[in-house]
Amino acid sequence: xxxxxxxxxxxxxxxxVHLPIGILLVGLLLQLLSRNPxxxxxPSVIRIVxxxxxxxxxxxxxxxxxxxxxxxxxxxxxxxxxxxxxxxVLVAFFLYVKIIRQQRDRLYSVLxxxxxxxxxxxxxxxxxxxxxxxxxxxxxxxAGTGNLVTRKPIPDIKEAKIYADVVQxxxxxxxxxCHGPNRQKGKLRLDDSVWxxxxxxxxxxxxxxKPEESELIKRILxxxxxxxxxxxxEKHPLKESEIAILRWWVAxxxxxxxxxKELPQPPRIASYLLALQDGNSAMAGSAALVPDSPVAxxxxxxxxxxxxxxxxxxxxxxxxxxLSANFINAVHFTDRDLELLLPLKKQLVWxxxxxxxxxxxxxxxxxxxxxxxxxxxxxxxxxDSGLLNLKNLYRLRILNLVGTxxxxxxxxxxxxxxxxxxxxxxxxxxxxxxxxxxxxSFPKTLLDSGGYSMPFNPWDxxxxxxxxxxx
Amino acid sequence: xxxxxxxxxxxxxxxxxxxLSHLTRRHFLKESAMGLGALALGSLLPGCLSHADNGSIAxxxxxxxxxxxxxxxxxxxxxxYMHMAGAPSQLELFDFKPVLKKLDGQDCPDSLLKxxxxxxxxxxxxxxxxxxxxxxxxxxxxxVSDYLPHFATVADEVSFLKAVTxxxxxxxxxxxxxxTGSGRLGRPSIGSWVTYGLGTExxxxxxxxxxxxxxxxxxxxxxxxxxGFLPSVYQGVQCRSEGDPVLFxxxxxxxxxxxRKASIDAINEVxxxxxxxxxxxxxxxxxxxxxxxxxxxxxxxxxxxxxxxxAYIHEMYGTKPxxxxxxxxxxxxxxxxxxxxxxxxxxxxxxxxxxxDPSTAVDMGLITKCKQVDRAKTAxxxxxxxxxxxxxxxxxxxGEFGRTPMMENRDGKQNPFKGRDHHVDAFTIWMAGGxxxxxxxxxxxxxxxxxxxxxxxxxxxxxATMLNLLGFDHTKFTFPFQGRxxxxxxxxxxxxxxxxx
Numbered sequence: 001x002x003x004x005x006x007x008x009x010x011x012x013x014x015x016x017v018h019l020p021i022g023i024l025l026v027g028l029l030l031q032l033l034s035r036n037p038x039x040x041x042x043p044s045v046i047r048i049v050x051x052x053x054x055x056x057x058x059x060x061x062x063x064x065x066x067x068x069x070x071x072x073x074x075x076x077x078x079x080x081x082x083x084x085x086x087x088x089v090l091v092a093f094f095l096y097v098k099i100i101r102q103q104r105d106r107l108y109s110v111l112x113x114x115x116x117x118x119x120x121x122x123x124x125x126x127x128x129x130x131x132x133x134x135x136x137x138x139x140x141x142x143a144g145t146g147n148l149v150t151r152k153p154i155p156d157i158k159e160a161k162i163y164a165d166v167v168q169x170x171x172x173x174x175x176x177x178c179h180g181p182n183r184q185k186g187k188l189r190l191d192d193s194v195w196x197x198x199x200x201x202x203x204x205x206x207x208x209x210k211p212e213e214s215e216l217i218k219r220i221l222x223x224x225x226x227x228x229x230x231x232x233x234e235k236h237p238l239k240e241s242e243i244a245i246l247r248w249w250v251a252x253x254x255x256x257x258x259x260x261k262e263l264p265q266p267p268r269i270a271s272y273l274l275a276l277q278d279g280n281s282a283m284a285g286s287a288a289l290v291p292d293s294p295v296a297x298x299x300x301x302x303x304x305x306x307x308x309x310x311x312x313x314x315x316x317x318x319x320x321x322x323l324s325a326n327f328i329n330a331v332h333f334t335d336r337d338l339e340l341l342l343p344l345k346k347q348l349v350w351x352x353x354x355x356x357x358x359x360x361x362x363x364x365x366x367x368x369x370x371x372x373x374x375x376x377x378x379x380x381x382x383x384d385s386g387l388l389n390l391k392n393l394y395r396l397r398i399l400n401l402v403g404t405x406x407x408x409x410x411x412x413x414x415x416x417x418x419x420x421x422x423x424x425x426x427x428x429x430x431x432x433x434x435x436x437x438x439x440x441s442f443p444k445t446l447l448d449s450g451g452y453s454m455p456f457n458p459w460d461x462x463x464x465x466x467x468x469x470x471x
Numbered sequence: 472x473x474x475x476x477x478x479x480x481x482x483x484x485x486x487x488x489x490x491l492s493h494l495t496r497r498h499f500l501k502e503s504a505m506g507l508g509a510l511a512l513g514s515l516l517p518g519c520l521s522h523a524d525n526g527s528i529a530x531x532x533x534x535x536x537x538x539x540x541x542x543x544x545x546x547x548x549x550x551x552y553m554h555m556a557g558a559p560s561q562l563e564l565f566d567f568k569p570v571l572k573k574l575d576g577q578d579c580p581d582s583l584l585k586x587x588x589x590x591x592x593x594x595x596x597x598x599x600x601x602x603x604x605x606x607x608x609x610x611x612x613x614x615v616s617d618y619l620p621h622f623a624t625v626a627d628e629v630s631f632l633k634a635v636t637x638x639x640x641x642x643x644x645x646x647x648x649x650x651t652g653s654g655r656l657g658r659p660s661i662g663s664w665v666t667y668g669l670g671t672e673x674x675x676x677x678x679x680x681x682x683x684x685x686x687x688x689x690x691x692x693x694x695x696x697x698x699g700f701l702p703s704v705y706q707g708v709q710c711r712s713e714g715d716p717v718l719f720x721x722x723x724x725x726x727x728x729x730x731r732k733a734s735i736d737a738i739n740e741v742x743x744x745x746x747x748x749x750x751x752x753x754x755x756x757x758x759x760x761x762x763x764x765x766x767x768x769x770x771x772x773x774x775x776x777x778x779x780x781x782a783y784i785h786e787m788y789g790t791k792p793x794x795x796x797x798x799x800x801x802x803x804x805x806x807x808x809x810x811x812x813x814x815x816x817x818x819x820x821x822x823x824x825x826x827x828d829p830s831t832a833v834d835m836g837l838i839t840k841c842k843q844v845d846r847a848k849t850a851x852x853x854x855x856x857x858x859x860x861x862x863x864x865x866x867x868x869x870g871e872f873g874r875t876p877m878m879e880n881r882d883g884k885q886n887p888f889k890g891r892d893h894h895v896d897a898f899t900i901w902m903a904g905g906x907x908x909x910x911x912x913x914x915x916x917x918x919x920x921x922x923x924x925x926x927x928x929x930x931x932x933x934x935a936t937m938l939n940l941l942g943f944d945h946t947k948f949t950f951p952f953q954g955r956x957x958x959x960x961x962x963x964x965x966x967x968x969x970x971x972x
Contacts, residue, residue: 398859
């Protein structure tokens with residue numbers, strides 16, 4: 001495919017445009033400096049510089065006009081930019097005439113200042129066209145929050161609208177920068193259902209029920225080094241899950257009004273969609289182990305008291321006030337010292353006491369840490385009677401009692417912990433006979449009795465191979 | 472000049488060189504051209520200094536291994552990475568290709584050879600059908616061959632990546648690629664990155680432990696667990712399952728623990744004086760390393776002694792106490808994870824199935840290698856699971872590249888035994904635990920297992936996924952070096968969402 005001459009000249013605009021800006025500004029600067037005779041700047045130099053600036057301004061105006069014919073840009077902004085550009089040429093021309101006539105009057109100064117302003121405004125408009133209207137100010141507006149696009153949280157994915165709540169935010173975050181109100185690359189706009197259906201300069205981009213024929217999907221599936229691939233190489237690629245959702249949406253007929261629950265979902269898609277529900281797909285899954293609701297920071301003094309006992313206690317992640325505590329390095333502590341956890345009971349979500357000399361009297365304090373989602377008490381000295389203290393830890397997801405002397409009786413006293421996902425009971429006082437009734441007490445929980453064995457077979461006897469003679 | 476003066480002179484030179492090495496051309500240009508104005512502007516526009524606030528990890532040289540916060544709550548807390556050095560054949564273990572069986576013995580078509588370079592194959596090789604019998608296993612229906620009868624029973628616990636690719640077809644660079652994200656020397660290994668980012672929980676043990684079996688170290692040498700440009704305290708600590716767990720960990724004869732303590736205190740005193748003079752943070756790291764070494768003298772022999780494990784555990788793993796073997800190392804890895812060690816790297820050498828002799832034949836030596844690891848790696852998954860550790864321990868098993876569907880013909884002549892050459896376009900790796908989906912599979916190869924047709928991944932994607940599970944955005948997890956932020960995944964890597972639970 002050949003570019004027409006017009007398109008070719010148009011594509012030179014982004015290069016040419018820098019020449020008049022630079023040269024004219026140098027001309028203006030020289031003029032200002034020439035006011036001081038000590039600088040000894042000859043008027044002919046200023047004349048030549050301004051002439052060069054004028055010629056380059058004409059060239060970039062012409063090329064700019066040709067580029068605007070491509071229609072890839074928002075019309076209003078392009079018009080404004082174009083007229084300002086022509087104004088630059090005109091003012092530069094008058095200034096040049098004045099210099100030739102050596103008229104250094106008041107109008108001359110006004111023209112100079114006017115040219116400076118015009119160049120600034122035109123340049124800014126041009127920048128807004130190529131990089132987007134908010135390019136300059138975005139870093140200031142986003143300061144502190146990073147450049148994360150905040151997606152409206154979806155409280156219930158089944159009730160969410162497939163286009164408005166799922167597909168549109170995806171397109172908004174990844175496509176609209178170049179295919180939206182400010183720029184329409186390939187004459188394509190994707191910021192609204194009407195535009196999406198209208199397509200771009202190569203025709204329709206969306207064929208309902210046929211993702212493999214829809215340019216919208218085909219382009220994002222191209223290999224990353226293909227020049228037609230969307231989003232282009234220098235932008236963030238779509239995630240596997242996002243591509244899958246878009247593809248599924250088109251395969252289901254690219255509906256713009258229905259709710260998610262009205263469309264059939266293969267398991268993979270259902271899990272991707274569910275991940276959106278929590279508002280942050282990167283954290284879905286672990287979100288359950290850290291509450292969604294924010295919490296006030298714990299007092300540094302209370303944390304230091306535990307650190308003095310060599311307890312590793314840190315927030316679960318950057319920017320979170322929820323805490324995890326691990327007693328792996330702890331020395332010389334008694335059950336009473338666990339009282340130190342109480343001031344942190346709102347923040348403490350993960351607690352590991354594995355292998356430590358914790359007994360039933362320590363569980364009294366742990367039972368009050370109601371934010372806990374993960375609790376490891378493996379290889380401790382606890383018994384059935386102590387377990388009763390834990391029955392109010394409703395948020396608990398993972399409970400590890402491996403290597404303790406608890407029995408089925410104590411364990412079943414915790415059957416009220418409805419959120420429990422995994423319950424580890426290897427090497428406890430529970431017996432194989434207990435499993436039927438225990439599983440009934442914990443219908444939704446994965447109970448792990450451990451004690452896995454692997455059969456022995458002749459295969460396991462490793463015999464080194466004797467080298468055979470080479471033929 | 473006396474000996475002491477000469478020594479001091481050397482130290483001063485070294486310190487000066489270090490200071491200078493931090494001053495690069497970029498610093499010069501930045502500071503001379505724009506000077507303080509630029510610095511002032513920089514602080515006014517936080518958006519311009521993007522690497523300053525997102526991703527830089529606080530590094531406390533006096534306490535380099537203290538636990539640190541991930542960027543978001545990670546699902547995995549520790550990693551056991553089992554690397555089969557030499558590259559196991561995916562076509563005998565996981566990637567079942569019935570069509571290849573039919574083509575066995577036929578000449579390889581030109582289209583597969585055109586424009587390709589192999590390590591040893593020359594001319595036109597013959598196709599080599601799968602030597603193992605494959606059966607679909609568990610509820611997930613994953614194909615696992617009868618070379619791995621024990622592992623086949625836990626196929627539902629893992630996720631397979633079946634279309635992994637690399638761009639390095641020799642062992643050393645390919646191993647470097649998998650572990651450091653570059654085929655060349657000098658980058659930090661993934662274990663170093665992880666301990667740099669997260670520190671480690673047990674302050675009496677190293678955060679990054681390396682164990683090796685199979686009679687040889689990996690071809691890439693110790694650089695596969697090196698710390699590259701990260702502070703040297705994050706390099707892997709090599710331990711042994713035979714003899715002393717760490718070389719020279721015992722006090723020499725005639726030196727008791729009090730004298731050892733006194734000498735370490737004295738050395739640290741000297742180092743503190745040195746630090747006050749030169750302010751080199753590596754000196755603080757050195758002090759903390761001496762202290763760690765002293766604590767390790769007590770903690771390591773205890774944790775590295777597998778003899779105190781019960782007999783049924785030894786049976787389960789198939790250990791050979793007193794010998795250096797993969798099974799012992801795997802059992803040690805479980806003990807280390809239990810003790811709060813962040814990253815355990817296992818290497819097992821001997822998987823390079825070229826078919827030049829029986830020990831490298833895919834129908835003979837490969838079986839022996841499988842027997843050596845099958846029981847232990849299966850036991851590891853089951854044992855971690857019953858201890859409630861699999862939830863938060865990421866287990867990775869794989870090699871540095873795959874093997875060709877063609878039979879190797881070294882120098883154009885048929886090899887004496889059935890073997891396969893190095894292959895970069897498709898191989899299989901599995902991951903389990905630590906937030907990985909159970910019974911998952913991602914990626915497919917063509918009908919002879921030659922190239923990826925969908926779900927193609929590479930070392931960067933695997934590293935990005937591992938970091939994601941540990942709570943890091945791999946694009947923001949950087950370290951400034953030579954004037955620019957460096958990443959484990961360089962400029963690549965996509966988190967493989969499809970195998971994340």
